Amino acid sequence: MDDRGVSLRCEETEEDHQDRAAKRVPGMGVTGGLLRAAWDPSVSGRRVIQRLLHVEERYAPSPLYVSLIQQEPERRDELAKWTLQVCCDCGCDEAVFPLSVSLIDRFLSVALSAPVSPYCLAAACVLVASKLSECDNITSDALCAAAEYDFLPANLREMERVVLATLRWDTAAVTPQDFLPHFLASLEERREEDSATLRRHSDTLAAMCACDSRFLGAPPSLVAAASLNCALRGLGNNGRSRLYLLSLTLAELCQADLAVLQYYSEMIERALRQRLSGGPVDKGAELEDERSCTPTDMREIDF
Structure with missing residues (x-):
């Protein structure tokens, strides 16, 4: 058994991102050319639905945030559409986009203010969601390119740390x-x-x-x-x-x-x-x- 320490911080190097980018097959999403596991009926049914219903309330955005956004929804909706476009262009798994938007809403629900670069926030949420949902996650370089280099990979990784700290690493939301x-x-x-x-x-x-x-x-x-x-x-x-x-x-x-x-x-x-x-x-x-x-x-x- 490996006794080396394992860090949960976002400490990927540029070489790590380049290696994953080389292995990733555009349009293949989470599988990257590999086969998915078949649907298992034993993990379905009313019991699983009841558990999801119980957990979903935990990840709901605050009523104050909802009311503020619904008064002026344009910027939030534009950010969500950009996130969708990035997920589609990068061939992300179908679970990445809804989780990314959930992370964006939950972060803004706590912060109640957008960072200097809202697209850097959206990209960081896509990165986190991709790591949770895909075995071969999207790279920071791909996300920076999607934003036409409005921010650098270093900025993206720092924003990722901010998102994780704000949400206390509780990122596996129900969608x-x-x-x-x-x-x-x-x-x-x-x-x-x-x-x-x-x-x-x-x-x-x-x-x-x-x-x-x-x-x-x-x-x-x-x-x-x-x-x-x-x-x-x-x-x-x-x-x-x-x-x-x-x-x-x-x-x-x-x-x-x-x-x-x-x-x-x-x-x-x-x-x-x-x-x-x-x-x-x-x-x-x-x-x-x-x-x-x-x-x-x-x-x-x-x-």
């Missing part, structure tokens, strides 16, 4: 993407859609919610359930009675009232139509069709 596979597994016997397609659409909608401050402060479980509910409605493979039963099951899983779930589902559909149209949603268009035109991937939404 909507943590709930989605468990909700899908719970609906397995009651739905007809392809799992991969439904998951992809739900991930897209949940990512859109992370970029929209109107959903800031909503429990991740509710965002996940509402995103999945919208995806089910958008695919259009179920009748009204089946959709009602699926919605009822989702409301039960996230421990929310059915009316609350439907309200957030309608909010997501309105936000989606706004993204697709590139402007404010026309009220007449909202009543034209109750079904959401859920896109097949992130590229169809104008983030």
Whole structure:
């Protein structure tokens, strides 16, 4: 057994970053060309969902921060969209983006003021999230390049230390993407859609919610359930009675009232139509069709 001391500080060298950059395969995300472990049904079910529901409250941003951001959401939403673009361009795993935004919101919730370079903060949160979610994390050089060298790798590593110290190293937050596979597994016997397609659409909608401050402060479980509910409605493979039963099951899983779930589902559909149209949603268009035109991937939404 190795008895050498192990440091938890962010002490990677430039050589370490270069080695990882050489091994990383663009577009392959966490696997870097390796195979993922298969889904294990033994780690799913109501027990796991209950645990996630219990833990998610711990990582909620403060009500004061939520109220301040929702008064002037433009800068926060712009930062979240930039974070999404960086994660997509660098081929990060799908879990990196929502965790990065959660870290940004939690840091700002404590600090209540943005650092000199907000993009350095966002990049530091992507770096932390990548280390938690990927076996071959993104490099500081790649993040600096994504920000057009608005900051240097040394600045990024110092900001990473500040984020970790501010959050007391409690960084493994619960996100909507943590709930989605468990909700899908719970609906397995009651739905007809392809799992991969439904998951992809739900991930897209949940990512859109992370970029929209109107959903800031909503429990991740509710965002996940509402995103999945919208995806089910958008695919259009179920009748009204089946959709009602699926919605009822989702409301039960996230421990929310059915009316609350439907309200957030309608909010997501309105936000989606706004993204697709590139402007404010026309009220007449909202009543034209109750079904959401859920896109097949992130590229169809104008983030």
